[in-house]
Amino acid sequence: MPEIDRLVMKFGGTSIGTGKRIRGVAEIVRRNRAPETVVVTSAMAGVTNGLVEMANTVVKGIAEEEIRGFVGDIREKHLATIEEAVSQDHRELGIVEVERLCMELEKVLVGVSYVGELTPRSLDYIMSFGERLSAPIVSGALNSLGIRSRWFTGLEAGIVTDSNFGKAQPLWKIANKRIKKVLTPEMRNGIPVVTGFVAGDGEGRITTLSRGGSDYTAAILGAALEAEEIWIWTDVDGMMTTDPKLVKEARIIKEISYIEAMELAYFGAKVLHPKTIEPAMEKGIPVRVRNTFNPANPGTLIVRKQDKIRETVKAITVMENLVLLTISGVGMIGVPGVAAKVFGALAEAKVNILMISQGSSEVNISLVIARSDLERAVETIKREFVTKNVVREVQYNPEVAAVAIVGAGMQGTKGVAARVFTAVAEADVNVLMIAQGSSEVNISFVVGRKDAKTVAKALHDEFVMGK
Numbered sequence: 001m002p003e004i005d006r007l008v009m010k011f012g013g014t015s016i017g018t019g020k021r022i023r024g025v026a027e028i029v030r031r032n033r034a035p036e037t038v039v040v041t042s043a044m045a046g047v048t049n050g051l052v053e054m055a056n057t058v059v060k061g062i063a064e065e066e067i068r069g070f071v072g073d074i075r076e077k078h079l080a081t082i083e084e085a086v087s088q089d090h091r092e093l094g095i096v097e098v099e100r101l102c103m104e105l106e107k108v109l110v111g112v113s114y115v116g117e118l119t120p121r122s123l124d125y126i127m128s129f130g131e132r133l134s135a136p137i138v139s140g141a142l143n144s145l146g147i148r149s150r151w152f153t154g155l156e157a158g159i160v161t162d163s164n165f166g167k168a169q170p171l172w173k174i175a176n177k178r179i180k181k182v183l184t185p186e187m188r189n190g191i192p193v194v195t196g197f198v199a200g201d202g203e204g205r206i207t208t209l210s211r212g213g214s215d216y217t218a219a220i221l222g223a224a225l226e227a228e229e230i231w232i233w234t235d236v237d238g239m240m241t242t243d244p245k246l247v248k249e250a251r252i253i254k255e256i257s258y259i260e261a262m263e264l265a266y267f268g269a270k271v272l273h274p275k276t277i278e279p280a281m282e283k284g285i286p287v288r289v290r291n292t293f294n295p296a297n298p299g300t301l302i303v304r305k306q307d308k309i310r311e312t313v314k315a316i317t318v319m320e321n322l323v324l325l326t327i328s329g330v331g332m333i334g335v336p337g338v339a340a341k342v343f344g345a346l347a348e349a350k351v352n353i354l355m356i357s358q359g360s361s362e363v364n365i366s367l368v369i370a371r372s373d374l375e376r377a378v379e380t381i382k383r384e385f386v387t388k389n390v391v392r393e394v395q396y397n398p399e400v401a402a403v404a405i406v407g408a409g410m411q412g413t414k415g416v417a418a419r420v421f422t423a424v425a426e427a428d429v430n431v432l433m434i435a436q437g438s439s440e441v442n443i444s445f446v447v448g449r450k451d452a453k454t455v456a457k458a459l460h461d462e463f464v465m466g467k
Contacts, residue, residue: 004228006187007034010041010196010218014235015292016134017045019084026085026141028233028295029191033147036187038221040196041138042214043130044081047074048197055126058109059118067109075102078133086140097136105129120165124208128153131195131214139193148190154209154217155200157192158182158224161207168199168207170220179224187225194221215273219287223279230280230287232272237291238300239264239271241464242316246456249465253300253314260314260406261287261302263442267404268319277302312416313407313463318452321371322354324400324432327381328364329392339365342381349380355402355435355444366433368402368446400432401452404444405459411440419462427451427458 009029016022029039054070075098082094108126112118135151142149158178161168186192196214199207209216215232222230237252239261244250256264258281265274271289280287281304290299327342339358342365346353355368369377374396381394410416417436420443424431433446447455 004034006036006225006227007032007229007231008038008040008218008222008225008227009231009233010214011039011138011233011292012214012235013042013045013047015233016041016138019081019137021292022081022085022138022141025138025233025292026145026147028292029142030145030147032231032295033191034228036225037191038183038187038225038227039138039142039149039191039193040214040218040221041131041134041193042196044077044134047077047130047133048127048211050074051126051130052123054109055112055118055123058113059116061113061116064110064113067106067113071102071106071109074105074129074133075099078102078137082137082140085137085144087144090140090143094136094140098133101129101133121205124165124168125206127208128195128198128206131198135193135195142191142193149193150186150190151193151195152182153195153200153206154198155204155206156182157194157221159199159217159220161199161201161209163201163203163205163207165207167210168201170199171202174202175220176224179221183221183225209275210273212273213275215276216279219276219279222285223283226283227285230285232276232287232289233292234271234289235291235293236271236289237294237297238289239269239302240315242456242460243269243318246318246453247460249460251464252297254298255301255303256314257408258302258304259441260408263404263406264315264317267317267402267406267442267444269315269317271300311407311463312409312413313405313459314409315406316456316459316463317404317406318456319354319402319404320449320452322368322400322402322446323371323374323377324397324446325367325369325374325377325381326364326395327367327385328395329385341384342367345380345384346377349376351377351380355433355446357433357435368400368433371398374398397432399449400446401449402444402446403452403455403459404442405463406442407463408441410443417443420459423458423462424455427454429455429458 011025078098139149139151160171160174196217201207239253240250242250258277262277265272287302351373353367357366429451431445435444
C-alpha cells in the first residue's frame with residue numbers, strides 16, 4: 001500500500017468488543033498510523049442495542065432498582081474493559097469518565113420512566129452513551145502504547161448537524177470549518193479518538209447519524225480533513241460478491257467503484273453504512289474495508305473509477321424485511337400528479353421508498369418499503385386517496401425480498417438483463433417486480449422471501465463463478 005500522510009480509521013463494535021480486542025485495535029493503529037491520523041470508534045458490541053431496549057422498556061414505567069441494575073452492568077462491563085485494555089498509569093481518566101457517564105445515564109433513564117415519554121431527542125441522547133463510554137477506553141489504550149491521545153464526541157470534534165433526531169444530516173459548511181479547526185492541531189500532536197454515530201445540532205443538543213452511522217462519521221471527518229484514505233475496520237475481510245450466509249462460494253472483491261459500493265450498501269450489504277461513500281466520493285478519497293482480526297489482508301479498496309473492469313456483474317445482494325405495496329384504481333388513469341401526491345404523502349409520513357415500478361397503463365403503482373413502515377404507509381394512502389375515487393385498493397405482500405445485481409461492467413453490455421432473468425427462471429422462481437435505473441449499474445427485482453437464497457445462488461453461479 002502507498003505511503004499515506006493523513007488517514008482516518010474507524011473501528012466497529014465487534015472490533016472493540018473486549019479489552020483484549022481494544023488492545024489489538026491500539027496495536028493496529030500504532031502499526032498503521034500515518035503522520036496525521038484520526039480514529040473513530042463505535043460502541044462496544046451489543047451496548048447500543050441494550051440501550052435502545054432499555055429506553056423502550058423504561059418508557060412504560062419500571063422500578064428504579066431495575067434501571068440501577070442495568071446501568072450497574074454497563075458500568076462494570078466498561079470498568080472491567082479499562083482494566084484489561086489500559087495500563088495502570090493511564091486508567092484514572094477513563095474510570096472517572098465511565099463513572100460520570102453512568103451516573104448521567106441513570107438519571108436520564110429514571111427521568112424517561114417518570115415522564116412516560118420517549119422522544120426522538122431523548123432516544124438519541126440515550127443511544128449516545130455507547131460511543132461516549134467506549135471512546136475514552138480506546139484513547140486510554142493508545143496512551144498506554146505511548147501515543148498521545150484525547151477523545152471527543154462528534155459534536156466536540158466539529159460535526160454539527162440539523163435537528164432531525166435519529167437521522168441527522170451534517171450542516172456541511174459549519175461542520176467542515178469546525179472539524180478542521182478542532183482536529184488539525186490534535187492530529188499534529190497525537191491521535192484524536194472521535195465517537196462514531198454521535199454528533200450535535202446548532203444548539204448543542206446530541207443528535208445521531210442513524211444506526212450504524214460510525215462509518216458515516218469517518219467519511220465526514222475524512223472529507224473535511226481531506227484525508228488521503230479512509231479505512232473501515234470491521235470483522236470481515238472486505239466487501240463480498242454476495243452474502244456468504246446465502247452462498248458459501250462468495251468471494252472478496254479486491255476493488256470496487258464508489259457507485260457500485262453505494263448500490264451494494266443501499267441494497268443491504270452490511271459491511272458499510274449506505275451514506276459512507278458520498279462524502280468520500282465528493283473529495284475523491286479512497287475508502288478501504290479491512291478486517292481487524294486479519295490485518296494482513298488488504299481488504300476491499302473503493303475508488304472513483306477502476307482502471308479495468310473485468311466483471312460484468314460485481315456482486316449480488318439481498319435485502320429482506322420488506323413489503324411490496326401496490327396501489328391501484330382506474331381513477332388513476334390520465335390523472336396528472338397522482339404519483340407525485342403518493343410519494344409526497346409517504347414522504348410526509350417519513351416512509352422511505354426503496355423501489356418504484358409503474359406500468360404505462362397507469363392502473364397501478366408498486367412500491368417497496370421497509371416492513372416497519374407498512375402500517376404507517378397503508379394508513380397514509382387510505383387517508384389521502386381511497387375516499388377521492390382515485391385509488392380503489394391498497395394491497396401488500398410482506399413476504400418478499402429485493403435482489404440487486406450490481407456492476408459497472410453492465411453499462412453498455414448487451415444481454416445482461418436476459419441472462420439475469422433466464423437464470424432466475426431456470427431456478428424456477430417467479431419475479432414479482434422489476435426496476436432498473438438509466439445508469440445501468442444496478443438491476444433490482446422483487447421475489448418471494450423464501451426464494452431469495454435460491455436466486456442469489458443462481459445469479460452468483462451465472463455471473464461470478466461463470467457456470
